[in-house]
Amino acid sequence: xxxLILSPGHPxxxxxxxxxxxxxLFEGLRARAGVQAVLLASVDRSLPALFKPGAHITAFDARPxxxxxxxxxxxxxxxxxxxxxxxxxxxxxxxxxxxxxVHAHHFATFGLELLTLTRRVLPHCRIVFTLHxxxxxxxxxxxxxxxxxxxxxxRASPVRCHQCFPSIPPEQFFLRAxxxxxxxxxxDVFTLPAVAMCGAYLRWGLPAEKLVHVANGQQPPAGAxxxxxxxxxxxxxxxxxxxxxxxxxxxxxxxxxxxxADGFSAFSLEINGDNLRYASDTRREEVERFIAxxxxxxxxxxxxxxNGSYHRALIAEPMxxxxxxxxxxxxxxxxxxxxxxxxxxxxxxxxxxxxxQAELVAHERDxxxxxxxxxxxxxxxxxxxxxxxxxxxxxxxxxxxxxTREAMVEGYLALYGxx
Amino acid sequence: xxDAEPAAPPDFDxxxxxxxxxxxxxxxxxxxxxxxxxxxxxxxxxxxxxxxxTPGEVREPGVIAVITTRxxxxxxxxxxxxxxxxxxxxxxxxxxxxxxxxxxxDKLAEAWLSGEDWEVELMTTAFARTRRRDVxxxxxxxxxxxxxxxxxxxxxxxxxxxxxxxLVLTQxxxxxxxxxxxxxxxxxxxxxxxxxxxxxxxxxxxxxxxxAVAGLTDGAGAQIVxxxxxxxxxxxxxxxxxxxxxxxxxxxxxxxxxLYGRPDYLFLQNALFAGGAGMQxxxxxxxxNSPEFADRLARDMRIGSLVHGxxxxxxxxxxxxxxxxxxxxxxxxxxxxxxxxxxxxxxPYHADWARRHTEAVETLPAERTALFGVPLYYETGxxxxxxxxxxxxxxxxxxxxxxxxxxxVRVQHYGKGAPPDxxxxxxxxxxxxxxxxxxxxxxDWFERLGGFSEDYVFGHYEDAxxxxxxxxxxxxxxxHDIRLYHLEGAGSTRGRAQEGALLVxxxxxxxxxxxxxxxxxxxxxxxxxxxAEPETAPARAARRKRR
Numbered sequence: 001x002x003x004l005i006l007s008p009g010h011p012x013x014x015x016x017x018x019x020x021x022x023x024x025l026f027e028g029l030r031a032r033a034g035v036q037a038v039l040l041a042s043v044d045r046s047l048p049a050l051f052k053p054g055a056h057i058t059a060f061d062a063r064p065x066x067x068x069x070x071x072x073x074x075x076x077x078x079x080x081x082x083x084x085x086x087x088x089x090x091x092x093x094x095x096x097x098x099x100x101x102v103h104a105h106h107f108a109t110f111g112l113e114l115l116t117l118t119r120r121v122l123p124h125c126r127i128v129f130t131l132h133x134x135x136x137x138x139x140x141x142x143x144x145x146x147x148x149x150x151x152x153x154x155r156a157s158p159v160r161c162h163q164c165f166p167s168i169p170p171e172q173f174f175l176r177a178x179x180x181x182x183x184x185x186x187x188d189v190f191t192l193p194a195v196a197m198c199g200a201y202l203r204w205g206l207p208a209e210k211l212v213h214v215a216n217g218q219q220p221p222a223g224a225x226x227x228x229x230x231x232x233x234x235x236x237x238x239x240x241x242x243x244x245x246x247x248x249x250x251x252x253x254x255x256x257x258x259x260x261a262d263g264f265s266a267f268s269l270e271i272n273g274d275n276l277r278y279a280s281d282t283r284r285e286e287v288e289r290f291i292a293x294x295x296x297x298x299x300x301x302x303x304x305x306x307n308g309s310y311h312r313a314l315i316a317e318p319m320x321x322x323x324x325x326x327x328x329x330x331x332x333x334x335x336x337x338x339x340x341x342x343x344x345x346x347x348x349x350x351x352x353x354x355x356x357q358a359e360l361v362a363h364e365r366d367x368x369x370x371x372x373x374x375x376x377x378x379x380x381x382x383x384x385x386x387x388x389x390x391x392x393x394x395x396x397x398x399x400x401x402x403x404t405r406e407a408m409v410e411g412y413l414a415l416y417g418x419x
Numbered sequence: 420x421x422d423a424e425p426a427a428p429p430d431f432d433x434x435x436x437x438x439x440x441x442x443x444x445x446x447x448x449x450x451x452x453x454x455x456x457x458x459x460x461x462x463x464x465x466x467x468x469x470x471x472x473t474p475g476e477v478r479e480p481g482v483i484a485v486i487t488t489r490x491x492x493x494x495x496x497x498x499x500x501x502x503x504x505x506x507x508x509x510x511x512x513x514x515x516x517x518x519x520x521x522x523x524x525d526k527l528a529e530a531w532l533s534g535e536d537w538e539v540e541l542m543t544t545a546f547a548r549t550r551r552r553d554v555x556x557x558x559x560x561x562x563x564x565x566x567x568x569x570x571x572x573x574x575x576x577x578x579x580x581x582x583x584x585x586l587v588l589t590q591x592x593x594x595x596x597x598x599x600x601x602x603x604x605x606x607x608x609x610x611x612x613x614x615x616x617x618x619x620x621x622x623x624x625x626x627x628x629x630x631a632v633a634g635l636t637d638g639a640g641a642q643i644v645x646x647x648x649x650x651x652x653x654x655x656x657x658x659x660x661x662x663x664x665x666x667x668x669x670x671x672x673x674x675x676x677x678l679y680g681r682p683d684y685l686f687l688q689n690a691l692f693a694g695g696a697g698m699q700x701x702x703x704x705x706x707x708n709s710p711e712f713a714d715r716l717a718r719d720m721r722i723g724s725l726v727h728g729x730x731x732x733x734x735x736x737x738x739x740x741x742x743x744x745x746x747x748x749x750x751x752x753x754x755x756x757x758x759x760x761x762x763x764x765x766x767p768y769h770a771d772w773a774r775r776h777t778e779a780v781e782t783l784p785a786e787r788t789a790l791f792g793v794p795l796y797y798e799t800g801x802x803x804x805x806x807x808x809x810x811x812x813x814x815x816x817x818x819x820x821x822x823x824x825x826x827x828v829r830v831q832h833y834g835k836g837a838p839p840d841x842x843x844x845x846x847x848x849x850x851x852x853x854x855x856x857x858x859x860x861x862x863d864w865f866e867r868l869g870g871f872s873e874d875y876v877f878g879h880y881e882d883a884x885x886x887x888x889x890x891x892x893x894x895x896x897x898x899h900d901i902r903l904y905h906l907e908g909a910g911s912t913r914g915r916a917q918e919g920a921l922l923v924x925x926x927x928x929x930x931x932x933x934x935x936x937x938x939x940x941x942x943x944x945x946x947x948x949x950x951a952e953p954e955t956a957p958a959r960a961a962r963r964k965r966r
Contacts, residue, residue, distance in 0.1 A: 078683070078686075078687075080686060081722070082715075082718060082719070082722070083718075084718050084721040084722050084725070087722050087725060087726065088725060091725060113686075113690070113722065113726045116690070116694070116726050116727065117725065117726045120726065120727070120728055158798055158799075170798065170799075171764075171798045171906040174798035174906070175687055175766075175798075175906070178687075178691055178766065179687055179690050179691065182690040182691050182694060183690060185694060
């Protein structure tokens, strides 16, 4: 069986759940006898040196079965590819590779029409699509947060979406959804990494018989599984992720300010991650102001330290310096790969009480949930975590082993062969 | 969704802009600005600066003669108060004049406009009056008399560019004046657009629909239509045609889509139509009235045909030829015996729309499918169209010379906004007309009717016009329940010229069809013999039983 995996990025080049899971699956499939896996990862113009003149799909870094799709002209509203040469190159690539299964992990960097084209070029191949987020449903970058008041959104409709984007008339959202569904109709099976996502996609109109839950699984990073060092106080918090708006580092910093204003400062917070440049101006300035103010404090008064980016392979070291991992995302996460990773290191997780984060974290069993997008609720949760005797030990003991990569691969193989 | 490069309006006038904006003129003269146009694009438009005089502004035309004696040798009274704001001309022979004259007590009798080797009497060709509140104020007059005048004539011949022309205004008393007026030169289409925009901007004292229609009836309407026909003929004579996708076999229908203003609908229709059962037997013909999108559309069609495997033709026109002419051009490139005129914002309601359409065409009696439409729905789920009917409004306008009376026709949709399954609007039946958003027509019948009329400017009413001609030729339009969505109004953009064109088209349609509509096609239940619904089987059985 030959499986072509379309990844929204190569994990060596870009961070993110889609690339990470696609890569994990690619590696897992390669380890299986009788399966040939081919990876086609999109790259964008941020890596211009990879764009060979006249080429549209090329091999990646002299690695067998790894290719890059030199993506451009993909419309961010309609998610369509406007470059005929790129579309034609993909059709030719399919013809050359002749996969039995095409497993797409996103459409945003490829263009939706490549799904329909796949069906046309390879009428008998099985097309599997993993919905890593809600971008198909939600035009607000898939956040499923209403732009007018920040409240969580549970369903899209032309009028509701128009309320989020008043300059865009309702019929444009009708068309966006119809266009999206038209191309997604080429897909045989949709997989969802979180059960919590199913309701939204069912309401949106995907057929129930095509929706399957397959949990994300990863190979443990180096150092995982070692028991955390014993400490009397469990008051060290860690954030691991991108510093973009949706990941909520700004909310976490607001919670720190609230606690400081309350007179509580007996805790530390380490921020691991970068890409603040992709945050909105407002949020970026807010975070930068916090950093400047923090650095202006005497060393002994500082609570937060900013460590910059981290690499997954080297995560054991920063993980060793924290007791809790905080996932303050201000969007419905689907199945953030970081939460199982924290569990692999035995760290209870503090996350918002919505979406995939609430599905992965069991409140009072292996972590704590705070009220979504509520800095006060987060602050109170941090304070409780840092001060309540025995809480950390009880929650750490409640952590169950996360889904393994092999379990995920098994799940997908069952779908590939179950035509 | 990309922003177009800013462009000056078609009737932007550098000289007038500098006259109206002395500070800009000073800056240009001092070398601080390249030109008035550059200033307008960068600042003036945003600041709301004017580039044309408002009707009230007095600009000096050159008076070169004043009539002092009449033809009989008697002494003429002094000339009245008057002004001419602009004479605009185009290479194709369009002439547009606006001005005013105090002829409240001494009627204007003649207005001769002449150039190097031509002259035209405006009042007997096309001459309309408008209200001029500024003149009323200057003269201390009431609003009873329309001091303003405007004229548009199509001389029907190519014109050399003129620096100036001569206007001779003569009143009933013999008073008059001869003016030398500078000519502003505009492209034919820009001049047409300026006239159309003028129809919207005029102070008609009454509703624009009534005032403009009265003015158009006095000759300008026919002149605008003739001028536009000439422009259209030039546009459709130069199509660029590209074919994409598989070309084997003869399609069962040719879907012709006229694109204007928004290119997105090509790939959207490709995606939403192509997957449905039966579509493999159809072809798309897109006719582009927006040449600025030519390259984009060619790329999209290349992708669309590859992705969906559909047969498509792209007909690129060098300018906007309007709905009727564009569809007629598209029909020339059709490879099937059925023409389906379809708006770009029309999409399938059921995925197997094409199969249903083919089945209707192949199984229903021929007279029911010669020309037919379908129910159309809003994206909200409500019905927006279940056939069309006509209503007549008779309008009256008091003006010098008597009461002007005209029938205007409203084209109404059955079932607009009704619940989606309202059987009364969905049942197959003959109707007075169907919307041009979707018309399926046997090709030979379409050609026998001469296709869509190209007299309407840009678009509107061609659909009803075609249906009425079909009725006149003995074949009623039908409605069959093959539903589609129509995102009405979202398919193209509309500016002031388009708004003005609506007035022209409404006048043209009314003057052409009002009398016929009064005779059996008026109202929600027209009595025309061809619109009698065939007896249903239960009704027939009931009748026999009664016997």
